[in-house]
């Protein structure tokens with residue numbers, strides 16, 4: 552569903568943020584992307600979702616290159632950034648209808664899905680209010696609902712659980728499982744290794760822009776905790 556092939560991204564000034572990174576996320580995967588601050592997670596994610604250009608390599612969404620057909624790729628996926636920057640001058644319901652318009656949802660589809668997702672995330676009462684009046688967590692919930700309503704085949708999330716209350720966290724985890732059971736694929740970055748360990752079937756560890764290990768979590772951990780495996784591999788491997 553998502554193939555990253557030899558991705559390299561250099562920022563202005565010569566900083567190599569990601570170097571020759573390759574990985575494969577298949578339908579049904581909940582794939583965790585872990586690494587220290589500044590390791591290159593957000594850079595990789597921004598390249599995947601087509602909001603950042605890259606220097607070398609390719610990114611395929613269901614076999615289609617994001618460079619060659621970005622609109623088709625974006626129609627299949629949803630992106631939840633680490634910072635819920637949404638249009639503050641819209642109301643919640645206007646924002647969700649805007650998202651539904653972009654993805655061409657019918658009136659019946661959007662009505663049913665918005666009602667259900669808003670109820671699940673307990674934000675129904677606030678949908679008529681301006682987004683500028685929302686708390687950080689409420690904005691995050693709105694962005695999640697906006698991402699889920701077109702039923703993406705690929706969901707990309709950057710640090711999705713930061714700022715969500717425990718109930719919303721559980722709801723998002725349940726939604727992630729339901730999506731994968733229905734054949735979608737999920738790729739998300741996190742610093743929270745306990746979450747990755749419990750939620751993911753696969754993980755990739757990145758250090759200084761280079762992929763150190765990736766694969767099935769059971770095969771990587773072999774009975775150890777993900778935390779100890781992470782600490783071992785990031786301290787063992789020299790990327791200098």
Ligand SMILES: Nc1ncnc2c1ncn2[C@@H]1O[C@H](COP(=O)(O)OP(=O)(O)OP(=O)(O)O)[C@@H](O)[C@H]1O
Pocket residue numbers: 562563566567568586587588589590591592593594595
């Ligand atoms: N716009 C930019 N211009 C120059 N360098 C950048 C830019 N954005 C990120 N970088 C650098 O690229 C490297 C990777 O950053 P990135 O944000 O991808 O890391 P990250 O793994 O997401 O970190 P964090 O966990 O702290 O969010 C860092 O060294 C960072 O300083």
